[in-house]
Amino acid sequence: MTRQQKLFYFLSLHRTGLLVLCVSIGLLLFPLVENNPYTLGLTNLVAINALVVLGLNLFIGYAGQISLGHAAFFGLGAYGSAIATTTFHCSPWLAMILVAVCVALLALLIGIPLLRLSGHYLAMATLGLNYVVHNILLQWDEVTGGPSGFAGIPALTLGNFSLDTPIRRHYLLWCFVIITMLFCLNLVRSSAGRSLAALAGDELAAASLGVNIQVSKVKIFVLSAILASLAGSLFAHTFGYISPDTFNIFASVQFSIMVVIGGMGSIWGSLFGAGFLTLLPQWMDVFDTYKDFIHGGILVLVLMFLPQGLISGLTDKLRIYLALRRRNAAT
Amino acid sequence: MYADLLQYIFSGLTTGSIYALIALGFCVVSNTMGIVNFVQVDFVTLGGMFLFSALFVLNLPVVPALVLAIILVSLVAMIIERFGLRPATTQNHMILVFLTVGLSTIVRGAIKMIWGTNRMAVPPLTPDVPVQILGASVLPQALWIFALTLVAIAGLTWFFYGTSLGLSMRAVAANPVAAAVVGIPTGRIRLTSYAIAGALGGLAGILVTPITTLSYDVGVLLGLKGFAAAILGGFGSFPGAIIGGLGLGLLETLSAGYISSAYKDVVAFIVLLVVLCTRPKGLLGK
Numbered sequence: 001m002t003r004q005q006k007l008f009y010f011l012s013l014h015r016t017g018l019l020v021l022c023v024s025i026g027l028l029l030f031p032l033v034e035n036n037p038y039t040l041g042l043t044n045l046v047a048i049n050a051l052v053v054l055g056l057n058l059f060i061g062y063a064g065q066i067s068l069g070h071a072a073f074f075g076l077g078a079y080g081s082a083i084a085t086t087t088f089h090c091s092p093w094l095a096m097i098l099v100a101v102c103v104a105l106l107a108l109l110i111g112i113p114l115l116r117l118s119g120h121y122l123a124m125a126t127l128g129l130n131y132v133v134h135n136i137l138l139q140w141d142e143v144t145g146g147p148s149g150f151a152g153i154p155a156l157t158l159g160n161f162s163l164d165t166p167i168r169r170h171y172l173l174w175c176f177v178i179i180t181m182l183f184c185l186n187l188v189r190s191s192a193g194r195s196l197a198a199l200a201g202d203e204l205a206a207a208s209l210g211v212n213i214q215v216s217k218v219k220i221f222v223l224s225a226i227l228a229s230l231a232g233s234l235f236a237h238t239f240g241y242i243s244p245d246t247f248n249i250f251a252s253v254q255f256s257i258m259v260v261i262g263g264m265g266s267i268w269g270s271l272f273g274a275g276f277l278t279l280l281p282q283w284m285d286v287f288d289t290y291k292d293f294i295h296g297g298i299l300v301l302v303l304m305f306l307p308q309g310l311i312s313g314l315t316d317k318l319r320i321y322l323a324l325r326r327r328n329a330a331t
Numbered sequence: 332m333y334a335d336l337l338q339y340i341f342s343g344l345t346t347g348s349i350y351a352l353i354a355l356g357f358c359v360v361s362n363t364m365g366i367v368n369f370v371q372v373d374f375v376t377l378g379g380m381f382l383f384s385a386l387f388v389l390n391l392p393v394v395p396a397l398v399l400a401i402i403l404v405s406l407v408a409m410i411i412e413r414f415g416l417r418p419a420t421t422q423n424h425m426i427l428v429f430l431t432v433g434l435s436t437i438v439r440g441a442i443k444m445i446w447g448t449n450r451m452a453v454p455p456l457t458p459d460v461p462v463q464i465l466g467a468s469v470l471p472q473a474l475w476i477f478a479l480t481l482v483a484i485a486g487l488t489w490f491f492y493g494t495s496l497g498l499s500m501r502a503v504a505a506n507p508v509a510a511a512v513v514g515i516p517t518g519r520i521r522l523t524s525y526a527i528a529g530a531l532g533g534l535a536g537i538l539v540t541p542i543t544t545l546s547y548d549v550g551v552l553l554g555l556k557g558f559a560a561a562i563l564g565g566f567g568s569f570p571g572a573i574i575g576g577l578g579l580g581l582l583e584t585l586s587a588g589y590i591s592s593a594y595k596d597v598v599a600f601i602v603l604l605v606v607l608c609t610r611p612k613g614l615l616g617k
Binding site: 060066113114116117118119120121123124125127128129131132135136139249253256257260264289290291292293295296297299300303304305307 | 419420421427429437555596600611612613
């Protein structure tokens with residue numbers, strides 16, 4: 001091999017790792033370029049949404065299931081952390097882990113009967129679950145603060161170092177995202193990930209190849225619930241104030257749309273989908289009256305013409321173009 | 332005690348009929364296209380809006396206004412199917428479902444622009460003088476709801492079992508590939524199913540908005556309940572949609588009356604989840 005071929009071989013062999021490294025360096029340097037607290041607040045929100053979407057994409061994109069209820073786990077995480085740290089003066093990190101464990105148990109309990117459902121029935125069941133959780137958060141106002149929300153949640157600390165400025169939170173939140181992303185990228189290449197992909201393709205075929213369908217589905221559901229709960233805890237500590245409407249069914253639908261726009265089954269797409277749909281409303285302040293048209297229009301156009309999602313759709317188009325060009329050059 | 336129960340049952344049947352109409356709309360589209368059509372939610376709002384405009388802008392009498400509103404919602408539904416869903420390049424149901432979510436956002440944006448975001452009041456079809464039936468007082472609007480729901484169900488039955496277009500729609504529902512093989516035009520069937528779904532949703536909106544109030548998002552919660560009713564009965568089954576709708580309505584009013592009005596929706600959805608756990612395809616699903 002020539003030197004150039006070796007270099008290209010190295011790059012293509014380690015493309016995922018190198019891409020993660022590039023993104024990490026970019027995120028490390030980002031606050032040097034952009035230190036406007038408002039912008040950093042937005043990118044921090046992107047990080048939190050990305051955590052939920054990464055988990056949800058494993059469930060929707062890889063396992064081929066549908067969920068319109070992950071805002072419920074997100075909300076339970078946020079309210080769990082808020083109540084544990086403010087009402088019971090528990091340490092935030094301990095609270096985050098305890099709440100994640102409780103949410104995981106709840107997801108396990110609900111997941112075992114619910115994941116026997118499929119398609120529209122599963123969509124309705126998860127939607128109903130979200131509706132129930134949102135209503136309880138709204139009505140049980142002695143504990144949750146009701147419609148007026150829950151304020152005064154302390155910021156996270158590392159020893160004596162308080163993570164209370166947008167820049168410090170930026171590093172904390174994106175650390176979580178990068179770690180989760182590495183985890184997901186590895187998971188989908190493991191035997192567990194491959195069996196999920198098989199199950200998404202054809203349940204019967206996957207079962208005949210020895211994949212335990214029910215257990216695999218429940219596992220991935222619990223994993224995505226844990227990620228949503230962690231994201232919820234981080235949301236509560238980042239913004240210090242939560243209200244039930246952040247966790248309603250529209251939030252769930254929005255998370256699922258982030259998965260679909262980013263591309264089902266694409267880990268990088270999840271990051272992109274979360275970023276794109278979180279920032280979109282900010283860019284559209286200019287055309288306030290036409291907001292719904294643009295928001296809905298973008299969704300409709302993407303799903304109509306790039307049904308694999310923006311990232312996968314565009315890379316597929318590029319690949320086809322390059323392949324065609326190679327063939328034309330050869331003949 | 333007995334009068335209370337009767338009162339709850341009447342009001343449960345009233346909301347239940349509305350849910351049943353919306354659920355039927357969901358089923359018609361699901362049977363021909365296999366997807367949940369979330370635009371159904373906005374058909375309900377549009378029904379109320381068109382009735383409002385026909386009554387107060389065009390100054391039409393009640394009956395022509397009602398008919399005009401239903402026809403207009405059907406037309407909007409057909410336009411949405413033809414230009415919003417037909418051009419899609421994918422057959423993946425999940426993508427198509429989210430496509431209807433996007434279309435619903437656009438329609439809601441249009442409703443907001445045309446009619447504004449204020450709450451509006453629609454008058455009932457006949458003046459509001461409660462009628463006493465077996466000791467329970469019932470609004471005339473509720474009687475209209477029962478009557479027109481029955482008419483709609485009878486009309487649907489006639490359409491599906493008495494016309495050749497209905498026969499081809501049943502063929503598509505039973506086996507889309509075989510239906511295409513014998514030359515049933517898929518496009519026309521899908522367009523018709525949307526028109527029917529629009530008419531059913533519009534009728535539900537026309538009947539319910541005098542009881543609630545009219546605003547650009549009135550259909551969202553009602554539509555969600557309609558979807559829940561369709562699932563409860565078994566998605567795609569017409570008798571299931573009617574049973575599911577009436578069941579959900581009764582469940583809500585009875586739990587509001589005897590358990591807690593704040594948690595009435597919670598009770599209804601928990602019962603739905605329990606039913607799904609024991610019967611994963613709904614009450615009448617196959």
